[in-house]
Amino acid sequence: MSNSTLSSAEAMGERIPGTLLAAGLGKPWKDLLAQIFSRRQTQDVLLIPAVPEPLIVWVLSGSAVVEEREINGDWQANRVTAGDFFLTNTPTPYELRWTAAKTAPFEVMHLYLGLPLLNRAAAELYGKEFDIALRDVSGQRDRVLSSLLEPLRAELQAPRQPSALFVQGIAQSLAVHVLREYADPSGKPARRQRSGLPAFKLRRVLALMEAxxxxxxxxxxxxxxxxxxxxxxxxxxxxxxxxxxxxxxxxxxxxxxxxxxxxxxxxxxxxxxxxxxxxxxxxxxxxxxxxxxxxxxxxxxx
The missing domain is CATH 1.10.10.60 (Homeodomain-like)
Known part of the structure; x- marks a missing residue:
């Protein structure tokens, strides 16, 4: 994922329901697509495309009932609060909807881990490029993951210029942790979405369609x-x-x-x-x- 991954982040705020609060732009965020959103209280069915890069969604504030399903399948519900996360690396698109409580803003952080970043982590851990299936996770907690995501969130929202060394160091640690903890225990290879669009190209296209x-x-x-x-x-x-x-x-x-x-x-x-x-x-x-x-x-x- 190149720096162009980030070029459409602000425009994508119009595509994804809610308000874009922050987006990682420029060299510090190389091989990452990081965004923070304040979501609407309710969302009808929303299609989540399949892309090669794993997606982490971390709940920052509020609580909601989030439902997921394969397209036209049965809905599976999870009640989430601040600190819960989702990990998705599915090779097929799926649908999402939610209803958030009115007691606090429903804010989330999205983080796509670029394949170059995962390849470096996989080379160290397994001696080969990233070709391992990751388990999908819905509405769970991970203390180590949260401890890595929080400084990225702070760097995203701080008024100062973000540090490339700081962000990239955390990103590498995050990639290693995700591969260690969420690789499929069977060792099965990742089921890639063959010839699908990478995240940054899909986001550019969707931003143009929205405009x-x-x-x-x-x-x-x-x-x-x-x-x-x-x-x-x-x-x-x-x-x-x-x-x-x-x-x-x-x-x-x-x-x-x-x-x-x-x-x-x-x-x-x-x-x-x-x-x-x-x-x-x-x-x-x-x-x-x-x-x-x-x-x-x-x-x-x-």
């Missing part, structure tokens, strides 16, 4: 952003998300439409226009297909 949410879909522009041909981009994107680029844009539009219907007094026609549909009937048709009810029924349920 153009009300515009006509342009596959060529997205492929150019990823540095791939249209054919190879479409295949890699679907392997990462489970959906074609055009279908994923529709899902993003419906996510935004649900938020507008729930949180604003805009008319259904205005909501449709804001997410790119000049035809109310087309908007209603796609909304029902993706959400399961009509826009009016969804608003009435809220």
């Amino acid at each position: 153009d949410l009300d515009q006509e879909f342009h596959l060529e522009r997205l492929a150019r952003e990823a540095g791939l041909s249209e054919f190879h981009f479409s295949r890699a994107f679907k392997r990462s998300t489970g959906f074609s680029p055009s279908h994923f844009q529709i899902r993003m539009r419906m996510d935004q439409a649900r938020r507008l219907l729930r949180e604003t007094d805009k008319s259904i026609v205005e909501v449709g226009l804001e997410v790119g549909y000049s035809s109310p009937s087309r908007f209603a048709q796609l909304f029902r297909r993706e959400v399961g009810v009509s826009p009016r029924e969804y608003r009435d349920q809220g």
Whole structure:
């Protein structure tokens, strides 16, 4: 993961529900994608794409019931509070939703561990590059992990310039700890998402899709952003998300439409226009297909 991994972090704050509070940018955060978010109290179904890099989500404050499932599978719920964490390295996309308590802001830290960082740790531990399956962890605690994540959080949010030596030292320790504690005990090789998009490319593409949410879909522009041909981009994107680029844009539009219907007094026609549909009937048709009810029924349920 190069420094370009971090170039779209602030833009991604618009894609991921909530408010981006801090993002690691520049040389100190090489081979890491670190972000801190204040989440909305409730979140409908959110698709989490599959990328090669493991993702750690650490709860900083508040509490919530977080539910996860394979796409269209059964929901599995976990009640989490500050200090709990999730570790995900799945080769397939999955879905997420949550309801947070109103007693405190629900804030989380996201940390993607870049493959170069993991390769260095795996070379020391096992004498080879990172090719080990990691166990998925949901809503657990790890005292050592928390002790490594806390100084990274402080460095992210401090007003001073972060120290590259400090951040990289902790990042290497974190990579070693994750491999030691969460490698699959069977020693099975990692099931890689073959030809999927790496995290930094996927985030650049999703930021562009978000910025153009009300515009006509342009596959060529997205492929150019990823540095791939249209054919190879479409295949890699679907392997990462489970959906074609055009279908994923529709899902993003419906996510935004649900938020507008729930949180604003805009008319259904205005909501449709804001997410790119000049035809109310087309908007209603796609909304029902993706959400399961009509826009009016969804608003009435809220």
